[in-house]
Amino acid sequence: MTFEDKIISIIKNNTEGKNKEVTISTDIRKDLGIDSFDSLMVITALEDEFSISIPDTDFEGINTVSDIVRLLQEKYPELGEKDYD
Amino acid sequence: MTDNDFYSQFKMDMSQAKELGFNPYYIEICSGLDDPIIINGKEYINLASNNYLGLATDSRVKQAMHESLDKFGASMCGTPIASGYVELYKTLCEKLSEFSGLEDSIIFPSGYQANYALFPVILGKDDLVIVDHYAHASLIQGIKSIGCKIKPFKHNDLDHLEQVLRRSKDFKKIIVVTESVFSTEGSIAPLDGITEICSRYNAVPVVDDSHGIGVLGKTGRGILEEKGLKNFPGIYTASLGKALAGSGGVIAGKKEFIEFLKYSCSGLIYSTALPPVVLAGLLKVIDILNNDHEKILNRMWDYKHRISDALKETGFTLSDGAAPITSIIGGSLENTVKIAKALFKNSILSTPFVPPSVPPNGGKVRLIAGANLKEETVTGIINLIKNELKKECPG
Numbered sequence: 347m348t349f350e351d352k353i354i355s356i357i358k359n360n361t362e363g364k365n366k367e368v369t370i371s372t373d374i375r376k377d378l379g380i381d382s383f384d385s386l387m388v389i390t391a392l393e394d395e396f397s398i399s400i401p402d403t404d405f406e407g408i409n410t411v412s413d414i415v416r417l418l419q420e421k422y423p424e425l426g427e428k429d430y431d
Numbered sequence: 432m433t434d435n436d437f438y439s440q441f442k443m444d445m446s447q448a449k450e451l452g453f454n455p456y457y458i459e460i461c462s463g464l465d466d467p468i469i470i471n472g473k474e475y476i477n478l479a480s481n482n483y484l485g486l487a488t489d490s491r492v493k494q495a496m497h498e499s500l501d502k503f504g505a506s507m508c509g510t511p512i513a514s515g516y517v518e519l520y521k522t523l524c525e526k527l528s529e530f531s532g533l534e535d536s537i538i539f540p541s542g543y544q545a546n547y548a549l550f551p552v553i554l555g556k557d558d559l560v561i562v563d564h565y566a567h568a569s570l571i572q573g574i575k576s577i578g579c580k581i582k583p584f585k586h587n588d589l590d591h592l593e594q595v596l597r598r599s600k601d602f603k604k605i606i607v608v609t610e611s612v613f614s615t616e617g618s619i620a621p622l623d624g625i626t627e628i629c630s631r632y633n634a635v636p637v638v639d640d641s642h643g644i645g646v647l648g649k650t651g652r653g654i655l656e657e658k659g660l661k662n663f664p665g666i667y668t669a670s671l672g673k674a675l676a677g678s679g680g681v682i683a684g685k686k687e688f689i690e691f692l693k694y695s696c697s698g699l700i701y702s703t704a705l706p707p708v709v710l711a712g713l714l715k716v717i718d719i720l721n722n723d724h725e726k727i728l729n730r731m732w733d734y735k736h737r738i739s740d741a742l743k744e745t746g747f748t749l750s751d752g753a754a755p756i757t758s759i760i761g762g763s764l765e766n767t768v769k770i771a772k773a774l775f776k777n778s779i780l781s782t783p784f785v786p787p788s789v790p791p792n793g794g795k796v797r798l799i800a801g802a803n804l805k806e807e808t809v810t811g812i813i814n815l816i817k818n819e820l821k822k823e824c825p826g
Contacts, residue, residue: 360585379791383571383583387564390582394598402581 350415352395352430357411360391370412392418396425451765453772455783463488466804468780476808478738478798479780481673483646483755484720484727485803492676492715499711506706511537512693515704523710526717527681531644532655533667536683537693538710540702542641542670545680547573548698549637549668552691554579559602561595561634563587563609563620568788570608570639586613589624596632605634606666611643611654615784615795617752619647623658626665636665645674645716646731646755651724677713679705727802731755734800734809741813745821750795757798761785766824767794773823777815 347355354368361378374380380388385408389400396418404421408414419426448454460468464487467474486492499519509515520538527536539545546569554560554577562574564583574581582599585591592607599605607629609620622638629636640653648656651674655663666688671679682692692699720727735755742749742759750758761767764785771783774796782797789795800809 379786381787384564384790386581387583387585390595394594397598 347430349419349426349428349430350411353392353414353418354411356391356395357388357414360387368411370410370415372411373409374411374414375409388414396422398422398425447764451768451772453768453775455768455771455775455781458780460780464801464803466801466808467778470780474778475775476779476804476812478774478800478812479782480801481642481799482676482801482803483674483731483799484651484676484716485731485801486674486716486719486727487676487801488803489676489716489719491719492712495715496708496712500708503707505708507704509704510700510702511704512700517704517707517710519707519710519714520704523714523717526714528683530652530717530721531640531667531669531681531683532652532661533663533683534686535689536667536681537689537696537699538671538705539680539682539699540705541678542639542668542672542680543569544698544702545668545670545682546570546639547576548696549666549682549692550574550577552696553666554604554606557602558604558606559599561592561599561605561607563613565613565615565618566608566610567614567639567641570610574608587618587620589621589628592625593628593632596628596634599632605632606637607634608637609639611638611640611647611657612754612756613752614642614756615789615797616750616758617754617756618750619643619657619753620654621658622654623660626660626663630664636663637668638665639668641668641670641673641680642754642756644669644671645720646728651720651728671713675713675716677705677709677716679709679713731800731802734802734804737809738798738800738812738816741816745817747816747824755799757800759796759798761794761796762792764794767796770796770820770824773820776823777819779812779815 350370358368361380361384385405389405393400460470462469464477464480464482468477507515507517524536550573556578558579560574561582561584563586565586582595584595607625609625611620626636638654644653645651647653667683669681671677732755735757739749739757748760759770761770767783767785771781774781784795
């Protein structure tokens with residue numbers, strides 16, 4: 347599983363998007379209806395999965411799954427180089 | 432910016448209500464919560480209020496309130512720390528502590544205010560709040576006002592709560608926040624499990640029992656009775672404007688902690704205390720519950736089960752909540768409002784929940800049958816569900 351797929355899986359498992367199609371270009375707010383409180387659920391899951399710390403403010407400009415991938419790769423480049431189960 | 436420019440930013444878009452031909456909100460009720468209630472001069476069955484026990488128009492409660500009005504007048508015109516600390520306030524605190532099974536309590540002007548005011552007193556920026564994903568807006572807003580780290584856990588999911596706690600280190604304090612009854616679907620929190628997990632991770636549980644007090648447990652004492660929790664180590668909050676048929680909110684817990692709040696909680700200190708007439712009504716409700724809970728609670732549960740069964744038999748999908756709330760899953764906003772509109776057309780007032788108060792396509796129509804409804808009213812509701820409602824909302 348790629349880094350992108352892992353993030354998609356985390357989003358699906360931690361939001362109401364479980365039964366929806368989520369792709370790299372999915373807008374988490376418009377397409378999945380994630381509000382600022384729901385996004386904390388995603389942040390918590392990402393922090394737990396990758397053992398990292400994400401300030402809530404980092405998520406303020408996030409719209410798409412691709413934005414999340416870019417944010418994490420910029421802050422933690424090593425995450426994008428691994429294979430995931 | 433001109434006045435016009437300023438106010439033009441704050442116009443409510445009502446086009447959706449116009450398109451749907453029904454606005455289910457701010458419906459003007461011209462009676463007390465009797466059976467029936469009166470709207471626009473017409474009789475309606477009320478399934479929209481949180482009047483679970485049906486005590487809002489009970490003659491004994493009204494009598495106690497009349498007597499209090501004669502004795503104390505309209506208001507004490509002061510905050511609880513000053514002249515608002517009328518003898519009824521002190522007595523109600525004692526009765527609520529005894530009722531909920533906690534050492535001490537204080538009373539706020541509303542449940543929302545109790546929740547909102549609590550967190551700034553007990554938390555700082557270096558602390559962590561772990562909160563059920565479905566928790567009420569008052570809890571979330573109160574927590575967000577601190578600026579501390581917030582981690583939601585999946586709704587009523589003890590494994591996920593423990594997972595989040597296990598991975599949460601380096602915080603000064605950790606509190607875990609939940610509601611007893613989640614009011615849109617009627618699910619009940621596993622507070623016994625939450626409390627046990629908290630004890631293992633040195634976290635303090637906070638529970639909002641707004642929809643549980645007066646309702647849950649064998650004698651209606653709420654979530655702590657329901658889950659057999661004696662010596663609850665956490666903080667307990669509740670609205671007094673639902674089953675207890677008054678207004679206000681309570682925070683209860685350990686005696687020293689409540690004493691601390693009495694002198695340090697700005698939401699309490701700077702707000703005018705509830706008027707004596709409200710306190711007197713609440714005291715009478717507790718008195719009635721202490722002596723007459725069995726009959727009232729049996730009727731409330733009987734009504735809930737019969738209405739839920741009729742809806743299920745007719746093909747409606749319900750949330751599987753165990754509280755005395757019947758919640759029809761409407762899905763889209765349009766379908767949710769359609770169900771509420773069909774009920775209203777047939778003289779039943781319900782509460783539809785549509786986004787953003789629920790997730791997208793997570794619309795629900797909530798029905799609460801108070802114990803004051805007459806037997807023939809409930810029979811009428813069941814007939815209506817099986818006939819008219821089925822025809823108008825075929826699924």
